[in-house]
Amino acid sequence: MLGVSPNTLRSWERRFGYPTPRRTAGGHRQFDLAEVEALRQAFEETHNVSSAISIARERGSGPSSPTRLRSALRRFEEIEADRILEESLAVRSVERTVEEVLLPAVDGLGGPEGEAPSAELGFAWRWATGWLAAAKRVAPAATRPEGVLIFDASAPCDIDALHAQALELCLRRAGIRTLMLTAELDAGRLTHVLQALNPRLVVLTGRRAWLDALARIAYQSRRASEHIEILDFRGALPESDQSTVPRLGTSAIGARDLLLARLNAREATVRRRPGLAQVS
Numbered sequence: 001m002l003g004v005s006p007n008t009l010r011s012w013e014r015r016f017g018y019p020t021p022r023r024t025a026g027g028h029r030q031f032d033l034a035e036v037e038a039l040r041q042a043f044e045e046t047h048n049v050s051s052a053i054s055i056a057r058e059r060g061s062g063p064s065s066p067t068r069l070r071s072a073l074r075r076f077e078e079i080e081a082d083r084i085l086e087e088s089l090a091v092r093s094v095e096r097t098v099e100e101v102l103l104p105a106v107d108g109l110g111g112p113e114g115e116a117p118s119a120e121l122g123f124a125w126r127w128a129t130g131w132l133a134a135a136k137r138v139a140p141a142a143t144r145p146e147g148v149l150i151f152d153a154s155a156p157c158d159i160d161a162l163h164a165q166a167l168e169l170c171l172r173r174a175g176i177r178t179l180m181l182t183a184e185l186d187a188g189r190l191t192h193v194l195q196a197l198n199p200r201l202v203v204l205t206g207r208r209a210w211l212d213a214l215a216r217i218a219y220q221s222r223r224a225s226e227h228i229e230i231l232d233f234r235g236a237l238p239e240s241d242q243s244t245v246p247r248l249g250t251s252a253i254g255a256r257d258l259l260l261a262r263l264n265a266r267e268a269t270v271r272r273r274p275g276l277a278q279v280s
C-alpha cells in the first residue's frame with residue numbers, strides 16, 4: 001500500500017513512532033489499516049516522509065474528508081469515492097456531506113480561472129453530478145405548495161454548477177417544489193415554465209450568462225406575478241449599489257435556510273390577512 005519494504009516501515013516506526021503497530025503473541029507487527037491509509041494519502045500530497053507522517057498524525061483517517069475524497073478522484077477511483085461518501089453519511093447528513101466533503105474535494109481539483117479543466121477535474125465533476133442526481137431522485141416528495149425556480153448560468157466543470165445542484169437537492173429534501181433550468185431558456189418557454197410552476201421565489205446562480213439574459217428572466221418573472229421574489233446565489237449578478245436583488249451567499253445550506261425563512265414569512269403574512277380563517 002505504501003510502496004516501501006518492510007524494513008523501511010520498521011525504520012519509520014523507530015524514527016518517527018508512526019505508523020504504530022500492535023504486537024501479536026508471536027511478536028509480529030499488526031498495523032492499523034486506517035493509519036496506513038492516512039499515511040499513504042499524506043505521502044501522495046507531500047512526497048516527503050516526515051511531512052507525510054506529521055500530516056497523517058494530525059488528520060488521522062477520521063470521518064471521510066475532502067482530502068481523502070480528492071485523493072480518490074485524482075486516481076479516478078469511482079468506487080473508492082462512493083465508499084468515502086458512504087462513510088460520511090454515517091456521521092453527517094446528506095446536506096453536510098455535500099457541503100463539507102463533496103464540494104470542497106472537487107473545488108480543490110480546479111486550476112486557475114480560464115484554464116482548460118484537467119482530466120481529474122472533468123472526471124470528478126461528472127462523478128459529483130451523478131452522485132447529486134442520484135441523491136435528488138430519492139429525495140422525499142414535496143410537502144409544501146410553494147415553488148422555487150433556479151436558473152443556472154454556469155458551464156460544465158464549473159464548481160458553481162455543482163453548488164446549484166446542491167441547492168436544488170437541499171430544497172427538495174426540505175419538501176420544496178424545486179425546478180432548475182438553464183439561464184439560456186427561450187423567452188417563450190420561460191413564460192410556460194412560470195405559469196406551470198407558479199414559483200414564489202426565483203434564484204439566479206452561475207456567472208456565465210450575459211446580464212441582459214438574467215435581466216430578462218427577472219423581468220418576465222416579476223411580470224408573471226407581483227409576488228415573485230428574485231434572489232442571487234453565489235454572485236450571478238455583479239455587486240452594485242443600485243442592485244435590489246437580495247443575496248443568498250455562497251453556501252447551499254445557508255441559502256436553503258434563507259429561502260425557507262422567506263417562504264415561512266410570506267405564509268405567515270397571508271394567514272394574518274383580514275378575512276382569512278385562523279386555524280390553531
